Amino acid sequence: MQAEIITIGDEILIGQIVDSNSAFISKELNKIGVSVYQITSVQDDRDHILAALKTAEDRSSVVIMTGGLGPTKDDITKHTLCHFFDDELIQNDVVLEYIEHLFKKYISTPISDLNRKQALVPSKATVLHNAHGTAPGLWMKKGDTVFVSLPGVPFEMRNLIKNEVLPKIIQEYKRPHIFHKTIMTYGLGESAIAIKIEEWENNLPQFIKLAYLPNLGRVRLRLSAKGISKEEIIVAVEAEVKKLYPLIGDIIYGEEEDESIEHQIAKQLTEKKMTLATAESFTGGKIAQQLTSIPGASSYFKGSVVSYATETKVNLLNVPKEMIEKHSVVSKEVAIAMAKNVRDLLGVDFSVATTGNAGPTKGDSNAEVGTVFIAISTPQHTFAQEFTMGNHRERIVQKSVNKAFELLLKEILNF
C-alpha cells in the first residue's frame, strides 16, 4: 500500500524552514506498513497544489498534505480542496465550539472573526479533531484515494497523525508488513565497512534491502524487509543481523532504531546506579544538553560546569592558574584537571571534560582552530586525548560531543 506526502508553503521553497514534518509522517506510516512513494513540496498556489494532488491521486491510496490551514490570507489549502472536490466551505459547530474553548482557556488575546473562520470546512470532509490548535484536520475521499489535510505546525500535526490519521488508516486499509532494523556503527567509514561485509551483502535475500547512512564519523546500516508475514520478515532480518557481528561486531554500538550513544550511556548508568557530570569549555553545554534531553536523566546526571571563560575554569573548577600559563588553556593537562575537579566537586563516578578551539578565530589560547582535548575521569583513572576536528565551528563542536560520548561509553562498559 502506497502513500505520498505533499507539503504546502512558500516558506519551504525559499528555504526559510526545514520540512521536518515529512520525515515524521514517513516514519509513522512506515511503522504501520504503508510505504511513502514520494514527498513533494509545493507553493501556496492553487494550480500548483491541484497539479500535485492530481499526480498523487493516480498512484497512491493515501495523500497526506500539511500546511496552508492557518487563519491568514496566505493559507489557501481549504479553498483549493473545495475546488478539487467541487465542494464548498460550511461552518462546523463542533470545531467552532472548540476554537472558542481554546481561546477562553489558553489564549490571552480575544477571539476574532479570522479565528472563527477556521471552523469553516469543506462539506464533504470528515473533521479530524486537532486537540492542540485551532485548525482542524480534514479527511476526504475521492474514488479509491483518501486525501488528508493537516496543519503545518509540527506539534499539532504530530498529534493528529498519531491520534486520528493512523487509527483511521489501520481501520480502513489492509497493509503488507514493513520491518526496518538499523545497526549503529562508529569508527569506520562507509567504504571500509562495505568491503568487510561485501559477501554478506551479496547474499542478502531479495526482500531485504541494505542502506548505508553516514553522518559525522558514524555509519548507520539500515536493513528493510517487506512481506506478508510479519514474523517471517522479522526472523529473516534478525538472522542477517546476527551474521554481521563476526564481521563488524567491534564497531557496532547499538541496534535499536534511533538509538544514540547517549541512550546507551543513560541505560548503562541507570543499571549500574552510577553518576555523571561534565565540565565543558568550547562545547558550551552541549554534552549536558544532549544528556538531559533523555527523560530520566536526573537519576544519573548531576550537572555541568560550563567554564567557557578561562577565569571560570580557575574560579569555579579550581584549575591552577600556573597550569594554564604553562600549558595553555587548550591542553591535555587542563582537560585532565577539569575532568578530575568536576568529578570531585559534584561527587560523581564518571566525568567528561572538553577544552579546545572551535573558531572561527583563536581564543584564549594559541591552539589552532579545530584542536580539542577530551578528558574522561572514572573511579579507576583519568586520561585525555587530543583530536583535530577540522575548521567548521558547528562541526567541531558536534564531532567532539560525539567523540566524548564514545570515549565515555567505552569506559562505562569496561567498568
Next chain:
Amino acid sequence: MQAEIITIGDEILIGQIVDSNSAFISKELNKIGVSVYQITSVQDDRDHILAALKTAEDRSSVVIMTGGLGPTKDDITKHTLCHFFDDELIQNDVVLEYIEHLFKKYISTPISDLNRKQALVPSKATVLHNAHGTAPGLWMKKGDTVFVSLPGVPFEMRNLIKNEVLPKIIQEYKRPHIFHKTIMTYGLGESAIAIKIEEWENNLPQFIKLAYLPNLGRVRLRLSAKGISKEEIIVAVEAEVKKLYPLIGDIIYGEEEDESIEHQIAKQLTEKKMTLATAESFTGGKIAQQLTSIPGASSYFKGSVVSYATETKVNLLNVPKEMIEKHSVVSKEVAIAMAKNVRDLLGVDFSVATTGNAGPTKGDSNAEVGTVFIAISTPQHTFAQEFTMGNHRERIVQKSVNKAFELLLKEILNF
C-alpha cells in the same frame, strides 16, 4: 528563472533522516534571484528518478539533485544519469588523484576499489570539485536545462553549492531579483497580528507577498518581492516595513533574516561590553549551548552552572538547603537564589536561572509537569516569573529557553 530540487534516497522516504539539504539549497538559490518551483524526494530507484528528471526538465532551467553518489551499492544516481543522457561512465584522473590524496591525508583506512570507483563520472559531465569528500559534483546540460548532481552529505553539498554551483549559475543565467525581508515578532498570535495589520496587508503592492510563519510563541512575518530593478524592490519593501512599526512596533524584536533573540543579546552585550552567565536546572545547558553556538560568545559569556540535581544547586550554587526544603526546588525563591549566586560566583553583569519540571514525571519537587520559574539578575535588580509550559518535555525546555532569552533581552535593552 526557475529551478527545482530532487533529493534522492530511501532514507528520506522512510523518515530516517530529515531533508535539510533542500532548505539550504532553496535559500541559496533565492538569494541570487532563482526561485525554486518544487522540491521532490524520490526513492533510490532508477525509474522513479528518471520520471522526476523528465517532469522537472519540462518546466525548470536548473535541476539540482542530491544523494545517491556514495561508493556503496544502494547509490545509483550516476548510472541513472548515464541512462537519462545516453552516456557512459569514464574515469576522471583529476578526481581519482584527489580521492587518493584525501585518503593519504585524512583517512586511516586504506583506499579500496570502491573508493576509486567514485572517480567514474558520465563522459558528458563537467566535474564540480568536492573539496570535502570523495564524491564529485556533476553538471550536465540537456537542451536548455542544466542538471546538477551533488552528494547528500550536508557539509560536502553546502560547499559545492557555494563554491561551484552558484558561481556557474550566476555566470550562465540572467535572473530577476528576489528580495525577502523577515520581521521577527514575539508575544502575539498569528490572528491577532493579522487584525492589527489588516489594512496595511490589503494595501501591499501586487509584487510584494506576505507570509505568517508561527513557531513556539513567535511569529515571523516574511515579505517577498520580485522585480527587474533590485533597488526598486528593496526600497518598496523597506517602505512597507517602516509602516509596520506604528502598528506592531512593540512586538518586533528584529528584522534580519534568521535573526534570533540570542543574536540580539550577543550584539547588545558586545556593544555594551557587559557579561553574562547562566544557572540551569531543567534546561540542562541548552541556554548556554544556544549562546555559545554564536561565534564570538567568549567576549561576553563566562559560563554556566548546570545544576541538574538538587545537591548541585546546594553544593555548587550555594542555594540554602532550608530554602529548598521550605519552598521546594521548583520555586520563585530558588530561581532567584540561583540567578543571584551564579552572578556573584562568575562575576558577571547579567545572569539567567531556570528551575522547573520538564517531565515526564515529577522530579525532586512536587511541581506539576510544565511548571517552570525563570529568574533574571541584573546590576539593578533580580526577579523571577512563573510559567506553565504544557506537558511535552522537549517543548517545555525550548519554550522556556525562548522565554528566558526574551526576558533577558528586555532587561539588557532597558539598561
